[in-house]
Amino acid sequence: xxxxxxxxxxxxxxxxxxxxxxxxxxxxxxxxxxxxxxxxxxxxxxxxxxxxxxxxxxxxxxxxxxxxxxxxxxxxxxxxxxxxxxxxxxxxxxxxxxxxxxxxxxxxxxxxxxxxxxxxxxxxxxxxxxxxxxxxxxxxxxxxxxxxxxxxxxxxxxxxxxxxxxxxxxxxxxxxxxxxxxxxx
Amino acid sequence: xxxxxxxxxxxxxxxxxxxxxxxxxxxxxxxxxxxxxxxxxxxxxxxxxxxxxxxxxxxxxxxxxxxxxxxxxxxxxxxxxxxxxxxxxxxxxxxxxxx
Numbered sequence: 288x289x290x291x292x293x294x295x296x297x298x299x300x301x302x303x304x305x306x307x308x309x310x311x312x313x314x315x316x317x318x319x320x321x322x323x324x325x326x327x328x329x330x331x332x333x334x335x336x337x338x339x340x341x342x343x344x345x346x347x348x349x350x351x352x353x354x355x356x357x358x359x360x361x362x363x364x365x366x367x368x369x370x371x372x373x374x375x376x377x378x379x380x381x382x383x384x385x386x387x388x389x390x391x392x393x394x395x396x397x398x399x400x401x402x403x404x405x406x407x408x409x410x411x412x413x414x415x416x417x418x419x420x421x422x423x424x425x426x427x428x429x430x431x432x433x434x435x436x437x438x439x440x441x442x443x444x445x446x447x448x449x450x451x452x453x454x455x456x457x458x459x460x461x462x463x464x465x466x467x468x469x470x471x472x
Numbered sequence: 473x474x475x476x477x478x479x480x481x482x483x484x485x486x487x488x489x490x491x492x493x494x495x496x497x498x499x500x501x502x503x504x505x506x507x508x509x510x511x512x513x514x515x516x517x518x519x520x521x522x523x524x525x526x527x528x529x530x531x532x533x534x535x536x537x538x539x540x541x542x543x544x545x546x547x548x549x550x551x552x553x554x555x556x557x558x559x560x561x562x563x564x565x566x567x568x569x570x571x
Contacts, residue, residue: 313473321481328485328508332492337500344504347485351511358478358518360530363537367514370537375507375544382500382548386555396498398564404494408487415483419476426475428522434530442531454538461542468549 310430317357324350335392341379348372359433478519485512499551499561503544510540 327346334340348371355364387393443451485508492505514533521529555561 310473314477317473317477321477324481325484325488328488331504331508332488332495332501337498340501340504344507347508348511351515354478354481354515355518357473358522360518360521360533363514363518363530363533366534366537370541371507371511375541378544378548379500379504382503382551385552386500386561395562396501397495398497401495401497404491407494408491411490412483412487415486416480419479419483423475423479423523426523428473428475428478428519430473431522431525434521434527438527439530439534442527443534447531450535454535458538458542461546465545465549468546469552 313357313430317354320350320353320357324354335394335396337383337387337393337396338380341376341383344379345372345376348376358428359431361433362436362439475519475523478515482512482515482519485509485515497562497564499554499563500548502563503547503551506547507540507544510536 324347327343327350330343331340331347334343348367352364352367352372355361355367489505489508489512492508493502496502496505514536517529517533517536519529521527521533551561554566558565
């Protein structure tokens with residue numbers, strides 16, 4: 288009896304070894320973060336308080352940074368935290384404080400026909416989900432060490448040098464443009 | 473981990489962002505919805521970089537982050553200017569260009 292049980296156990300272990308390794312902890316972490324992100328994103332587009340919307344957006348962007356780490360893109364995660372949570376959110380909060388008079392809940396944040404957005408979003412998601420499932424049903428993201436940052440910088444300074452310079456020029460132009468647009472006189 | 477996980481999460485974020493752009497009347501909230509859309513695109517880029525074991529996807533994701541930062545800067549400057557001229561940032565009131 289015991290012998291048969293151990294044989295079964297061995298067979299079970301062999302079977303689990305043969306299957307492609309699925310990291311359960313990774314999947315649970317992904318699911319938790321994804322749930323928080325979807326809830327927060329939903330709150331961004333439904334809440335009645337503009338400041339709360341900005342704070343929920345912080346939650347979404349932090350979740351994106353966490354997913355970047357799960358997808359072994361560590362440099363991007365750090366860049367996401369610094370650029371979005373550090374800089375863009377401060378800009379948003381400045382924008383909110385400079386353009387609104389009342390504190391707290393506010394009516395009239397939505398358009399007249401805002402319900403039209405619901406069918407559009409649902410149909411779009413149905414279409415995207417169908418295409419994604421059909422195309423990438425069996426593709427597995429294999430666990431790997433993080434991409435080294437040297438590789439990223441090598442790409443920037445060789446193959447993507449011209450786009451990199453163009454982006455830096457765009458950033459300069461945007462900064463100057465923002466100053467010109469927003470100055471008082 | 474399955475590629476479908478990442479892609480479906482990005483699709484959900486994208487659709488929520490599209491809904492926000494359609495439904496919201498406040499210009500700052502529309503800009504936030506655009507940020508949601510760009511975050512979804514970045515997730516897709518990174519997932520495909522991992523799937524193909526190729527770092528080019530991350531390169532493009534960094535480009536998207538830089539362009540998004542520029543877009544928010546210019547967009548909020550425009551919102552500020554509209555607010556100064558009209559004392560409101562309701563987007564349905566901006567109908568001067570209507571024929």
